Amino acid sequence: MEIKLFEQLELSTDLKKAIIDMGFEKTTPIQGMAIPHVLEGKDIIAQAPTGTGKTCAFGIPAIEKIDIASQMPQVLVLCPTRELALQISRELKKLCKYKRNINILPIYGGESIERQITALKRKPQIIVGTPGRVMDHIRRKTLKLQEIKTLVLDEADEMLNMGFREDIDIILETIPQDKQFILFSATLPKAILDIANKYQKESAVRISATPKTITVPTIEQFYLDVYEDKKTEVLSRLIDANHFKLMLIFCNTKRKVDDLYKELLLRGYRIDALHGDMKQMQRDSVMNKFRKGLVDILIATDVAARGIDVDDVEAVFNYDIPSEQEYYVHRIGRTGRANRKGVAYSLISGKEIYKLREIERYTKTKIQKISPPSMEDIKENKIKSIIDEIKVEISKENTSKYLGYVDNLINEISADKNITSYEITAAFLSKSINNLTIGSSSKVRSDELEVNRDKGMINDKRYARLFINLGSKDKLQTAQLLKLIINNTSVKQKEMGKLDMLEKFSFFEVPKYHVEDVIESLKTKKFKGRKINIEVANKKNR
Template sequence: MPSFADLGLAPYLLQALEELQFVQPTPVQEQVLPLTLDGQDVAGQAPTGSGKTAAYGLGLLQQVDVKNDAVQMLVLVPARELALQVRDALKKMGKFLPNLRVAAFYGGHAFGEEKASLTQAPHIVVATPGRFLDHLERRTIIPNQLKSLVLDEADKLLELGFQDELVEIVKRLPRRRQTLLFSATMSDKVLELIRKNLTRPRVINLGEDEDRLPENLTLLGHVGPIELKPAALLHILRQPETGRALIFCNTRERCMELARFLQGREVAAEVLHGKMPQPERDKALLKLRNGSSQVLVATDVAARGLDVTLLDTVVQYDAPDKADGFQHRAGRTARAGAAGTAHILATPKEQSHVKKWPVADSIKWSDMKAPKLPPAAPKAPKPENVTVHVTAGKKDKVSAHDLVGAFVNVGGVAREQVGHIEVFDYYSYVAVPRGQVQDVVQRLLGAKVKGKKVRVSIVQ
């Protein structure tokens, strides 16, 4: 097996990979990286979790000229969550490349914030097509020095209706460029996209998404009438090993109904669906990540691109229509070598549909366990931690370390009780014990972090 050094990577990338504990290239990295470094166009079919972000990302990073203040690399992705995930991965892999600038642009927040960040052009842009086209039309980004274009999750880009935006964006890019395309499936529409936009591409096929599931994933199926599903779900969530859980429903109405049901039975549940404003979606995800909630009830908007580490359990409350939907949902747990469990609650009719898919062969089926439901509680449950919002972030040179210092030294929280911290460009979130939160907010009233006066408020 070749090493990353054998693939011709620069020392600054090898140093970052060593720190990230990337020991051996995955098959997609082994095949794609040499082609990317050679400047060839690539059309890759690769399943989720195969390491394709590093496969194209390392090649982009090696070809960036950090002395040139221009957008040189563009990665188009279907969702805001994936844009942030790819941006962060590129930053980590490019950690030892001096003055590297990587930016993520996406809808759902003020355009002005992104425009203000463009006083110096980023070397690499990761963006959703609609927002990137906005920048092109307003001439806040002029991509006349672009070297490489990546279309990541091309099947999803087309499924979400970005065809027109892709055509318009490609028209405005330099013709002499490298183009890389990655897709979980190679539908006729994806093949047409390849034909129109790639020049003599090398084709890499490592199997469809639906052929692969994480190695450490346990698949459990529970069969029974639809009226037993709520009690069966509650039974699963009350098992100690269930931990942090993501529950999938097919409609947003079902998500909201199910979250209310769980909250009434003392389960700290949040909702996530595509009609929610972006800040509300961010907040729901954040609460799951930092332990302010145990459960996130979501539509398939959460099936791709979400960065929820240490997710113990997935429950498919409604059976999906297609095998790839089943795979994407189940694959949100047991990531990066960790163990996880994916449950599916199915009526006999749903079970017979699911059994047609090869990906479902390893499901261990049993009858639903549905103990008698307890009466609904008068109030929603209160988790141990509460999330607070701080009006300072990366653009203010504030780090997680700075926030820990403020919450310990000024807020009076014991260091070991400061929970999960997430720092964004203009604000941050910190988890603190519920019993102390009012006192913490009061103590930090008018306090300064890194010389900036901040406001601290409880996230409801």
């Protein structure tokens, strides 16, 4: 499916302005396929994994069809976890930036239901919720669904895996039959197809944006785990340590492109920038210089890179990890073209490691971790590069016209000192090294660049081990404990570390930045009438 510009879609001016503010200019494949059908009012069953831009795929057309004169819920989005409900709500609120009279409310377990009841009285038109909490409000009659026009099931297979099938059926029976039903699922097992066949119209459109394995064997893929404020230095060292002729650097925003362009220009690189704010004449000028090798490095956003069709790009750098996994595939595909060799580097910092892992799963590719080059590495590589160039010149057998200059130099210097031809060659090599553009800073030590994480995602210093007073004697299974944690906190299943269930209590691991939320969310809960006690595990209760 051809990638479309959002500008080409039949959307309101307010919505287009919000999309531009979010930094989006082109659709992802799932957005390009789904949005036109959803705008037409068709039911959709879409196979699409996380990270493909699903929220905008259903959110943009759903928002476009909201009747702001009505203060009843018109859109209901069901999703499996609290974290996803909050994430979708944030994205939809950004899309509604210039639509002042549209209200969005996330409802999920782990938050006071009384607070949500108060918020529901403010008449939100869009509800984003987990099935269990939506059911709670239906039973209390605090959420009325008779005016729902659009129902979205996001990550439907995950909701079924978590045991929400019965809740989903009850909710679907409650909603008017003439509603538009949009279903997104990473996989389409029989249970999902049964739901689609039972509740969707016969005219439902089936679309797919399943992952594509990167099959270009000529592209080597690496990542570097570095500090955010050291990314430019690491990027400079990668450039300096290699002998690439044409390079592409990708940033997620126009502002980042401009800022990085200025930084690298000050470091002495032959560089130019390309982004959506530039006029076509400017873009053409930049591209001509890049094709002709008048600039070595081009920094661009994903959209600006659409027109880049240069076979000689030897390296792609992801200065920012792309917002959508599909973009990663498009980015690195700019190198290794026409059966040439290419290399792709991704600079990650902090939580971007999770995005990288999702990209690996999405592309079914293992990306190799490397360390930033040291200044010694850079110097050695530069010397090797110059020597290789000298060998090429010698092989051309066209150096004889310079031999007279060398003879004169030896005679002139040897008159005062006993200098050999070896020393003169070394002097030329030294001078060549000093004249090369090296933007890396020798003031920054290599150990100041790289983040030293322990190997693996689990049992490392970024994870905390928690104690909970529930165990096998409570007739609790491991899967039930896992569901209890995920349904009531912002922790995703893929983020969970080791879980050890004992007779009277259990231990489990979560990323440290989730600890406060997990404790606050679960300490007020009860399991089969028993109050939950949860705390960070210490030596005493370990």
